[in-house]
Amino acid sequence: GRFGDFGGRFVPESLVPACDALAAAFQDAWADPAFRAELDDLLAVYAGRPTPLTPARTLSAALGVELLLKREDLAHTGSHKINNVLGQGLLARRMCKRRIIAETGAGQHGVAAATAAALLGLEATIFMGERDIERQRLNVLRMTTLGATVVPVTTGSRTLKDATNEAMRAWVADVDGAHFLLGSVGGPHPYPWMVRELQRVIGEEARAQSPYVPDVVVACVGGGSNAAGTFAGFADTAARLVGVEAAGGAAMSSGRPGVVHGARSMVLQDAEGQVAEAESIAAGLDYPGIGPEHAFLGAAGRAEYHAVKDDEVIAAVRRLARDEGIICALESAHAVAWVLREAGGPLLPAGSRIVLTLSGRGDKDMATLEATA
Amino acid sequence: GRFGDFGGRFVPESLVPACDALAAAFQDAWADPAFRAELDDLLAVYAGRPTPLTPARTLSAALGVELLLKREDLAHTGSHKINNVLGQGLLARRMCKRRIIAETGAGQHGVAAATAAALLGLEATIFMGERDIERQRLNVLRMTTLGATVVPVTTGSRTLKDATNEAMRAWVADVDGAHFLLGSVGGPHPYPWMVRELQRVIGEEARAQSPYVPDVVVACVGGGSNAAGTFAGFADTAARLVGVEAAGGAAMSSGRPGVVHGARSMVLQDAEGQVAEAESIAAGLDYPGIGPEHAFLGAAGRAEYHAVKDDEVIAAVRRLARDEGIICALESAHAVAWVLREAGGPLLPAGSRIVLTLSGRGDKDMATLEATA
C-alpha cells in the first residue's frame, strides 16, 4: 500500500522479508477463487454476513434526514473486525503459520483475532495496553476464554499505540512461526491494502442493500478499517465520504504527516516528531495515527474528516439506544454523534440520505457509560 | 394454549379479559399479512435474520458426529429473545398499549424487551430478581441504557420465578395501559402458543438451511422458548427432539405436574405444592417450571428431556470457545454439554447428524465464568 505520499513500509530490516512474503501471499490468495470462496463461506455461515442495513426510523424523523445503519454490530464477535481476521486467519494458515500475534485497543480486534485463531486452530498472542485492559475488561475475559494469551503492555501511554509497538516486536522475534494479524488499515505494506480489501465487504454489501446511492457515507475512524471498507463500496459514486475521529485522537484534523508503525500517514505528534498520546473515551480510537489511505483520501479531497468530543459520543450512544434500540460501541457512536450534530446544518443538509456504518456493539462499553451517568 | 393436560389460564380474574383480548389480538394479527410482513421486515433488517447455521467442524471431527449450530447468538441483542419481543412489541402497539412490562432472568429477555420498546416507542418496566441483577450486571446496564426501568425483585429466591410473579402483579395494576411481554413459552394462554409461534422462525430457518433432516435436534430449556421455536420447525420430521435442562432446574426430569405462573405444566415443587427454588449457574434456566407444550411433548414421547450439571456447562462454554471461536451463553451451553457428554454413546450414536440451537451469546456470563476459573 502506497497511497500518494502516504503508506510505505517503514519497518526494521528484520521484517522486510516477512512483509514481502505476506504481500505476495495475499496477492496470490486474493486472486485465488478457492480462497475467496472459503472466506465468503466463513463470512456467511460463521460470521453472519451479510449484516443488515437498518433504517433508523425514529432518528431519521427527528433529524429530518434518511439514515441507514450498516449493522456491523451484528457480525460475530460484535464488530466488523471479524471480516479482517477471518481473511488474515485463512491467509496465515495458507502460509503455514502456527500462531498469530495481534494488537488491540478496545479489545474488539483482539476478540476477533482470538476467535479466528480458535476457529482455525492457531495459537493467539494478543497485546493490549494496561489501561485498555482496565477499561475493556469484558473483552479481556472473552479473549482468554477463547484460549488466547493476553499480554499487558505497560509502556508509554499503555494503550493501542504501545500495544502495536509490542506486537511488532513480538513479530520480529517469531517472524517465521507467527503471522502479525494487524487489526486496522495502518502498518506497513501490505496491511493497509490487505485490510481494506478484507473490509471492502462492508461497503459492497451496504451499496447493494441501499435503495439509492446515498448523499453521504459516514463511519468512525481510529486506524480506520471500518471506514476504509465502507468507503471502498462507494468510492466510485458521487457520495461524500465522511470519517469521524475522536477529538482526542484526530490524526486527520490535528495531526501532521509522520511515520509511525510502519507507514507514513497523518500522526498526532509534537514539533520534533514525538508521537502524542491520544485521549479518547473510546479505546478503539485512542490512537494517534490513521491508515495511510485516509491520509491520502483526505489530502486528495475525496473524503472529509471531522472530529467529535467524548460528551457528544456518550450522548450519541444513549440517543441511539433510546430511539432505535441499538447500543453501539463508543467507537461507532462517533459517526452517530457527527450526524446528530450536523443534521440540518450546512455539512449535512436536511433531507440528506446517509449510510452510516455502526462498526460494533457497545456491550464492552457499559461500564464506561455507567461511569459517565 | 392447551396442550393435552397442560397449559390453561390460571390467572386472577382481573387478568382474564386481558388474556382474552391478547389471544384475540394475536390471532388476528398472526393472520394479517401486513402484520406478518412488518414483523418479517424487522426480523430481517433490524434483528439480522436469518441467523446462520454454522457447521462446528472441529467439534464434529472430535466427537464423531455432524454438528450444526443455529446461531441465535448473532441475532440483535444477542439471543433468540429478539424474535419474540419484536412480535409482541408490534402486537402491543397494534393493541394501543403505551407500555410493556417484562420479567427477566439472565437479562436477555429484559434487554430484548427494552430494545423492542425503544424501537417501537413504548415504555418498558423490567422486573428482575436481585440475585440475577448481581450476576447479570452487564444486562442491567444495557436495559437502563435502552431507557427501560429495571425493578429489582427482593422476594423469594430473588430470581426469575419471583420476577415473573412481580411482573404479573404489575400487569394487573395496569392492564389497560400495559402489555405483559412474557419472555418464554410459559404463562397463561395465549402466551405459550404465541411465543412458540413467534419463535418458530428459528426452527423453520434451521430446517431450510440444513442440508438434511437431522437425526437429533437439541436446544436448552428453561421456560423453553428457543427449544419450542426450534422444535416447531422439525415437529413433522423424524428428527428426535431433545431439550436440555439445568440439573438444578430440571422441571421435566425432576418436577411434577403443577400450576405456576398461569399454566399447568411440570414444576419443581415439594410434596404439598410449594414451588421449589431452582439452582443453576445459568440465570436464564434458574426457573422451577417449563412451558406447558414441553410438558405435553415429554408426556407424549415426542420430545425427550435431559439434564446437565453446572460444571459440565462451564466446560462446554470453554470447549466451544476454544474449538469453534464461539462464546455462547451459559444457557445455550447446556445443549452443547449434553452433546459433549453423550456423543458416541447410546443416546447420541457416532455419526449422528445434529442441529443444535445456540440460543444466545455469552458476553453476559464472562464474570461468572471468570469466577469459576
Add this chain to the structure above:
Amino acid sequence: MSDLIEARDGKAVPPSTPEPARVATVAPQGRTLLVPYLTAGLTEDWTDYLLAVQAAGADAIEVGLPFSDPMLDGATIQQASDRALARGVTVASILQDLSRVRPQVRVPLIAFTYANLVFRPGAPEFCRRLAEAGVRGLIVPDLPLDEAAAVERAAAEAGVDLTLLVAPVTTDERLAEIVSRSRGYVYAISRMGTTGERAALASSAADLAARIKAAQQRSAPSHAASSAAPSATTSLAAPSRVESPAATAAGRNGASGARLPVLVGFGVSGPEQAVEAGRAGDGVVVGSALMRRVLDGATPADLGAEVAAMRAALDRADQEASADHASYAEISGHRG
C-alpha cells in the same frame, strides 16, 4: 390478651359447643359484614390472632394458606407468607392447628390459597382435608371460572363453598356466570392490582359491587334453579339494609332464601375505608392492613383492638345508613 388465651385453652368455651362454622348466617340484618384475613402459620400463636379477631366481631375469617408464589398478593401478604413458610409450616400443620382450636371457633373459616396447593394433592383430597379441619369455604385467586370446574365439583362434594372472585374488568356476561357459580359469598376485587393497603379505596369498588348485585337480582331465579345446595355451609346472608327497591322487586331469594353477600376486598386499609367498602358491598375483607400490624409486632390483643375499631366504625356507619336510607336511598349511587 388473657381472655383470648383462656378461650384458646378451651376454658372459657366448653368443648361441647356446637360446630361454630355450621352457623350459616352470622350477620344480623342491617349489619355490614367484616371478614378479616389472616396468614396462617405466621407465628406459632397464630390461632390466638384468629380467636382475637373473632372475639372482636369478625363475621367470618379468611385463613391464608401460605404459598411460595402468591401472584395476586402484594408485598405485605407475600412477606407474611414467606415468613410462615420459612417457619416450616405446611397446609397439614395449619389444618392441624385449626382442628385444635375448632371448639372455640364460632365463625365460618374460609381458606384462601393458590391453585397449585389445591391440585398437588388433588382437589377432592384437598377439599376433604379442609372440611375435616372445619374449614367451610375456599378461595383460589388464580383459579378463574374457566379453570374452576374440577375444584367446584370437589368442593361441593366435600361440603366446602368455593367462592369466586369478580374484578372490575370482568365482563357482564362473565360476571353473571361467576355470580351464579360462586358459593358462600361473592368476592368483589375492589381495584385492579394486588392485595395491599391503598391511600384511598378505588371508585371501582362501588361500581363493581353494584354490578354484582344487579346481576344477582337478574339471575336469582336461575341461580336458585342451578344450585341445589347454594351457600351450603359458610354463606353469610346478605343484609337487607342496602337493597334498592329494584332489587327487592326482582326478588333475591333463591332456594337459599337469600342472595349471597358481596364482600369487597383488596386495598382496604383502615376503619374509614372499611366503612366505604362495606357501604359499596355487603361487607368488607381486610387483610394486608391487619397483617402489616402483625408483621410489625402487634399482639393478638392489638389485632383484636384493630378489628374491634373497624367493627365499631362499620356499626356506626350502619346505624347512620339506616337512618339516612329512607330519605337518600334514591340518590345514593354508591349503595347500588
Add this chain to the structure above:
Amino acid sequence: MSDLIEARDGKAVPPSTPEPARVATVAPQGRTLLVPYLTAGLTEDWTDYLLAVQAAGADAIEVGLPFSDPMLDGATIQQASDRALARGVTVASILQDLSRVRPQVRVPLIAFTYANLVFRPGAPEFCRRLAEAGVRGLIVPDLPLDEAAAVERAAAEAGVDLTLLVAPVTTDERLAEIVSRSRGYVYAISRMGTTGERAALASSAADLAARIKAAQQRSAPSHAASSAAPSATTSLAAPSRVESPAATAAGRNGASGARLPVLVGFGVSGPEQAVEAGRAGDGVVVGSALMRRVLDGATPADLGAEVAAMRAALDRADQEASADHASYAEISGHRG
C-alpha cells in the same frame, strides 16, 4: 568520576583540540571494535557517561535520540527513552549538549533514532543539525533500504554517514545492496528480535557477519565505483585480522581503501558475548547491557569500568586470535 567531570569542563582537554570526529579510522589493525550505545538525555549528566565510555576504550559511540515509539528496541532502551523524554529532553537539547562537549569527544558519534524524528523537520534539515553538532553518522532502524533514498541523499549532502542494517533474514540480493549503500559501517542485527540482553548470542550473528563480509568482497569493485565518498567521515576501518584468503583475493579496498567494518549488535550482554560477537564481525555494539546499568544507578565511572572490562576482554581475545590465526584460520567458520 572527577577526571571525567574535568574533561567535560574542558580543563583536561584544551578547546582547541582538533575535531575528534574527523578521525576517520579509530581502530588500529587487529583490534576488534567496541561501539557502546547510550540513550541521550537519560540523566542530566548523560554526556559524562559518553566521555567515560570514550575514555574506557570505545571506538565510536552510538547516541540514541529517544523516540516515543522505539519499535525495534526492547524493554531496557524503551525505558531509557521514556525516562529521557519524561525529563523533557528534545533532539535540539541533546544536540546542544553534544556541541558543548564536542571539544572532548575524540571518537565518532553516530545518532541512532527513528524515522519520524528525521522526517518531522525533514531529512536535510535533520542531517544538517546532526552535522553541526559534530555527529557523523546516523542509524534509522525503521528505515529499510526501500524507504531510505531521501535520507541517504540528505545525509550524504550533510556529510553524515547513513549506516544501514542487515538482518539474519535479509536475502542475499538485498544484503548485497545494503552492503553497497551502507556508510560508516554495516550493522549486523545478531538475531531476530528487539534490542536487549540475551542469555546467549544467537548463532545467526556469526552466520550473518560472514554473509556480509562475503558480499563486501564480491561487491568491492562496484562498491568503489558507486561510492564517490564512501565512509566519508565516521567509518571505522575494518581490521585485517579476520580476513580470509578469499577475501583478500577478491580485493577489499575500494576507493576508500578499506571495506567497511561489520558491527554486530542486538543482544550483546557482557564481555564474553562481546568477544563472541566481535569475533563474528569486526566489532560489537553494546547498548541494553550498558543502559540497564545506568537505569540501575551506575555512575559514569561505573559505566566506564564496564566498558573498560569489555575492551580488555576484546583485546585479550584479539591477541589469542592472532596467535591462533596462523594455524586455525582455515577451519574457523566463525571467522568468515
